[in-house]
Amino acid sequence: MASKRKYRGIDQLSTRDKVVVSFMVIVPTLIVLWLVWLPAIGSVLLSFTNWDGIGPLSGIKSVGLQNYRDIATIYPPFWPAIQHNLIWLAVMFLVATPLGMLFAVLVDRGVAGTRFYQTSIYLPVVLSLALIGFIWQLIYSRDQGLINAITGGTTDWYGDPNVNLWAALVAASWRHAGYIMLLYLAGLKGVDPSLREAAKIDGASESQTFFKVVFPVMRPINIIVLVVTFIESLRAFDLVWVINKGRNGLELISTLVTQNVVGEASRIGFGSALATIMLLISSVLVFVYLRIAMKED
Amino acid sequence: MSVTVDPVEERSQALLKPREGGPQSGRRWLLPVMLTLISLIWLFPLLLALVNSFRDYAFTAKNGYVSWGGFTFDNYTNAWQQADFGLHFMNSAIITIPAVILTLFLSCCVAFVVARFSYRFNLALLGFFLAANLLPPQALLIPVYRMFRAIEVPLWISDSGTLLNSFVGLILVNMAFQIGFCAFVLSNYMKALPKELYESAVIDGASVSRQFFQITLPLCRPALAALAVLQTTWIYNEFFWATVLLQQGDKFPVTSSLNNLRGQFFTDNNLVAAGSMIVAIPTLVIFFVLQRHFVAGLTLGATKG
Numbered sequence: 001m002a003s004k005r006k007y008r009g010i011d012q013l014s015t016r017d018k019v020v021v022s023f024m025v026i027v028p029t030l031i032v033l034w035l036v037w038l039p040a041i042g043s044v045l046l047s048f049t050n051w052d053g054i055g056p057l058s059g060i061k062s063v064g065l066q067n068y069r070d071i072a073t074i075y076p077p078f079w080p081a082i083q084h085n086l087i088w089l090a091v092m093f094l095v096a097t098p099l100g101m102l103f104a105v106l107v108d109r110g111v112a113g114t115r116f117y118q119t120s121i122y123l124p125v126v127l128s129l130a131l132i133g134f135i136w137q138l139i140y141s142r143d144q145g146l147i148n149a150i151t152g153g154t155t156d157w158y159g160d161p162n163v164n165l166w167a168a169l170v171a172a173s174w175r176h177a178g179y180i181m182l183l184y185l186a187g188l189k190g191v192d193p194s195l196r197e198a199a200k201i202d203g204a205s206e207s208q209t210f211f212k213v214v215f216p217v218m219r220p221i222n223i224i225v226l227v228v229t230f231i232e233s234l235r236a237f238d239l240v241w242v243i244n245k246g247r248n249g250l251e252l253i254s255t256l257v258t259q260n261v262v263g264e265a266s267r268i269g270f271g272s273a274l275a276t277i278m279l280l281i282s283s284v285l286v287f288v289y290l291r292i293a294m295k296e297d
Numbered sequence: 298m299s300v301t302v303d304p305v306e307e308r309s310q311a312l313l314k315p316r317e318g319g320p321q322s323g324r325r326w327l328l329p330v331m332l333t334l335i336s337l338i339w340l341f342p343l344l345l346a347l348v349n350s351f352r353d354y355a356f357t358a359k360n361g362y363v364s365w366g367g368f369t370f371d372n373y374t375n376a377w378q379q380a381d382f383g384l385h386f387m388n389s390a391i392i393t394i395p396a397v398i399l400t401l402f403l404s405c406c407v408a409f410v411v412a413r414f415s416y417r418f419n420l421a422l423l424g425f426f427l428a429a430n431l432l433p434p435q436a437l438l439i440p441v442y443r444m445f446r447a448i449e450v451p452l453w454i455s456d457s458g459t460l461l462n463s464f465v466g467l468i469l470v471n472m473a474f475q476i477g478f479c480a481f482v483l484s485n486y487m488k489a490l491p492k493e494l495y496e497s498a499v500i501d502g503a504s505v506s507r508q509f510f511q512i513t514l515p516l517c518r519p520a521l522a523a524l525a526v527l528q529t530t531w532i533y534n535e536f537f538w539a540t541v542l543l544q545q546g547d548k549f550p551v552t553s554s555l556n557n558l559r560g561q562f563f564t565d566n567n568l569v570a571a572g573s574m575i576v577a578i579p580t581l582v583i584f585f586v587l588q589r590h591f592v593a594g595l596t597l598g599a600t601k602g
Contacts, residue, residue, distance in 0.1 A: 011414055017505040021414070024406035024509075025422070028476050031403070035441060035473035036429040042440030103335065111329050119588070120336035123343065126580040126591065128534030128552050134573045135346045137566060138362075144566045146345065149362045174342065186596035235433045238536040242556070254435040261439050262541050268439060275436040286431045290424050293481070 040279055046272035067273035075270065081251040084165055088172075088252070089233040096173035097229045100180025105210060107181065108188045118185070122178035129175065133242035136171040161249025168239055168250060176232065180225055187221030188214070220292050227289045234282055253278055350570035357567060372571035380557040380572055381547075389533055389550040391464050396471040397528045401521060403472065404479035409509050411480070412487035413495065423484060430477030434537055441470065445542060462544050470538050475531065479524050482597045486520040487513060520597065526587045527594030530580050551576050 013021065050063045071078050107118050124132065139146045140157035148154060157167040191214055199209040215222070237254040240246045246255025253274055260271030349357065356367025377383070407426060411419045445460035455463030490513070498508050514521075539553045546554070558564075558572040584591060 012499075013505065020505045021410055025410050028403040028407050028480070029422075029425070031469065031473050032426055032429045032476055035470055036432060036437060037425075039437035039440035039444070040432060043436055046439060106328060106332055106335075109328060111325075111332065113329065113332070117332040117336045120340045123340065123584065125595075126530055126534075126584045127577055128536055128580075130536040130552050130555065131534070131573055131576055134555055134569055135342055137564075138345055138349055138570055139342060141564070141566055144357070144362065144564075146362050171342075174339070178339070182592065182595055231431055231433075235435070237435060241536070241540070254433060257435045257438060258537075258541060261442055271439050275439060278433045278436040282431065282433050282436070286428045289431060290428060293427065294420060294424065 043272045043275040043279060046268055047276040049269060049272075051268045063269070067269040071270060071273050077251045077256055078274075081253050081256050084250070084252050085233065085236075087165060088169065088236055089230065091169045091173065092176055092229050092233050093226075096176040097180050097225060099173070100177040101184050101225070103177060103181040104184035104188055108185060118181075122182050124175040125178045125182065127175070129172065129236075129238035130242045132171050132175055133168075133239045136167070136174075140167050158243050159248070164243065164249045168243060172236065172239055176229070180229070183225055183228065184221065187218050190221075191217055220295070223288065223292050227285050227292075230285050231282065231289075234278060234285075346570040346573055349567050350574045352567050354565050354567050372567050373575065376558060376568050376572040376575060379568070380554055382551065382554070382572075382575055384547060385549055385551045385554040388464070388548060388554075389552075392467055392471070392539070392550050393529060393532045396468045396475075396532050397525060399468070400472045400475045400479055400528055400532075401524060404476050404483050404524075405509075405514060405517065405521075407476065407480040408483035408487050409513055411484045412490070413508075413513070423481060426477035427481045428477070430474060430481075434474065438541060442541065457545075461542060462548065464548070467538055467542055470542065471532050471535060475528055479528065482524060482594070483517060483520055485597070486517055490516055519593075523590040523594035523597060526583055526590040530583055530591065533579060 047067055048062055048064060049060045050066070051060045103121050107114055107121070127135070137145070137158065142148060142154065142156035142159065145157065147157065155163060158164050195213050195217065196209055199213045204212065235254060236252055237246075237258070240250040240252055240255055241258070244250055246252055246259065257271050257274045257278070260267045260274070349362070350372055351368050351370065353367040353369045353371070357364065360366070407422070410416075411423055416422075442461065445463075445466050448460045449458055450460055450463065450465070452458060454465050457463055460466035460469075494512055494516075495508055498512055503511070533550070534552055535550075536552050539550050543549055543553070546557070555569075555572055555576055558569050
């Protein structure tokens with residue numbers, strides 16, 4: 001009885017404690033509200049207006065869906081950007097992520113030297129994508145690059161709009177596969193070993209064990225990996241920005257938004273409509289992620 | 298109730314330790330060969346940059362890249378001077394150190410309240426922070442940029458007179474984006490702490506702030522170490538906000554200043570390689586020295602328990 005009262009008692013707060021607790025929540029909440037949620041709402045609202053970014057905010061007029069219509073019809077880089085984002089996603093989803101998962105499965109089998117293999121594969125994860133753009137320049141550069149030095153070709157891998165997206169994707173996959181390997185490896189270590197034992201006793205082959213036993217129990221981590229892949233593809237920015245600021249074959253929605261704000265022509269309505277599209281897509285992903293990540297609560 | 302088991306330690310140990318058993322099939326040599334091949338392919342771009350960063354431009358220009366020789370240390374000294382890395386490393390430190398400390402502190406505050414007290418809005422609160430971490434930053438650029446340009450601050454905070462082009466603004470943005478992830482990881486960690494710990498403290502009349510500083514924070518040291526390593530890497534690597542919110546080149550952190558090494562018409566790739574290596578050094582040091590924490594921090598967020 002006594003312990004019960006004590007236990008209930010630990011949530012009792014004095015007035016001073018209440019002030020402390022409030023501050024502990026309010027300060028971080030205000031920062032995030034101010035710099036993430038308010039801007040998110042701002043982007044959505046601005047996308048329905050004709051604000052040119054110069055006049056006062058009071059001069060704003062609502063233009064309905066005009067910005068969206070304009071983007072789709074008279075803004076040439078929009079459809080290429082959508083296409084590039086989809087290609088980016090497809091490559092990450094179909095190549096880089098499965099590759100990372102495969103690496104995790106191979107590394108997880110625990111042959112001698114695992115530490116070395118693992119370290120080499122996820123080494124690129126600590127580098128920024130901007131830096132990766134510079135490192136791969138040694139391979140892709142037209143006059144001094146390794147590929148052209150070996151093949152004798154003259155392709156400008158970062159400049160030629162027919163190939164630069166693919167060149168960027170190879171570099172991005174290089175990092176992404178390591179990242180996914182790391183996440184997946186953590187998941188694999190968490191699989192109950194007795195499951196594998198049971199499958200082995202039942203005479204399942206190694207690939208059967210993986211696909212029929214291990215893979216299904218890893219459902220939560222599979223979904224997390226999937227969502228991470230989607231979000232990273234949507235956010236892709238640094239790499240193409242250091243290559244050529246997202247022009248000439250490397251347009252992505254993220255770079256278009258940025259160009260519309262910091263570039264010469266600041267078209268706030270356009271930029272906001274593009275931003276809203278990004279927010280819309282990501283909100284679905286965020287929702288899925290939150291459901292998985294917070295499920296146990 | 299002992300809390301000597303350290304989940305971070307346990308996790309990184311488990312992750313780095315090979316699984317029992319090993320391959321069953323007869324072709325035992327195949328797997329190591331494949332993995333060695335993959336590892337070498339993965340290391341290749343970095344090794345290429347490393348080797349060429351030590352080579353003379355004139356030599357590689359004459360003999361091509363598929364050659365050996367012409368070693369020099371000049372690229373490093375030139376890159377350091379040309380990109381003014383001394384200044385930019387200083388900028389990176391000015392941005393990264395306060396941002397990491399403040400992010401971790403505020404995340405601890407949120408996580409503590411969420412884990413320690415059972416309020417009805419706890420889950421929503423955590424979602425509010427975590428979701429913020431996942432939104433694409435570019436989608437928020439316009440309002441943030443405009444707000445920062447409009448908000449005037451005293452000159453002693455920023456010599457630009459507004460939050461745009463100021464370190465304070467950049468630190469705030471980095472914090473806003475990282476608090477969610479850290480609060481999420483920390484709250485999971487703190488929830489695992491036994492409630493009984495607080496009981497005696499409450500009986501002794503310890504205030505909430507004393508419980509926070511003297512019970513919770515010391516116990517969270519392993520998780521904090523992991524997150525500190527991870528956040529330092531991330532904020533040091535952060536490129537987007539630094540590039541758009543800082544407009545004077547002399548304020549750029551290291552990552553954004555790499556562009557200084559690219560000429561308008563001509564780029565010396567060996568110089569760029571040396572610059573890249575210089576920029577990569579802090580993260581590589583973190584990687585090799587504090588790998589355990591880095592791995593733990595990254596995977597703590599993705600998998601629970």
